Amino acid sequence: MIEAELKARVADPDALHAVLGAAAGTPERATYRDAYYDRDGALTVGGRELRVRTVTTEDVARTVLTFKGPVLDEATGSKAEAETRIADPAAIAAILEGLGYAPFIAFTKQCANYRISTPAGRKVLATVVRVPELDGTFLEVETMVEDEAEMTAALDDLRALLLDLEIGPAALTTELYTEAVAAARAHVD
Structure with missing residues (x-):
């Protein structure tokens, strides 16, 4: 499967929530805790990602x-994606680390999901x-x-949806987000 995705910076989050709420009702509010893994930077250099996300x-x-x-599409950053549920997050972390992968960045996202x-x-x-570590609000479709x-x-x-x-x-x-969070943290250090 391929995730066709567009991401935009949002100038007026309250107005956007109002429009999305009118179209889709109450959003699912969620906290995403993302940890990205790599081995010697090989995945990142190749533009690939290995992520464990708890929602x-x-x-x-x-x-x-x-x-x-x-x-697959430079203008949007869209990529092929494979995803599966994990019953035991600690076990998958141990498996990845046992295979030589290590978390290189982890951060939290506060999300409102509208279908x-x-x-x-x-x-x-x-x-x-x-x-929380970045300025502004984003919309991902x-x-x-x-x-x-x-x-x-x-x-x-x-x-067309974004124009609407x-x-x-x-x-x-x-x-x-990985690069933006890393840059924000480097700026603080």
């Missing part, structure tokens, strides 16, 4: 292991994101597609 909502906590391949559709009817997860042949249409649908949300192309960013 905590009001009702439940679940942990997933995600591998993202290299970027909506594009004007063309494509199902989308729209997530309003705050990373993503949909899954089977292969690269579907990606252009999916990204076009996501762009009054978020223009100038707000789009391919900035990675």
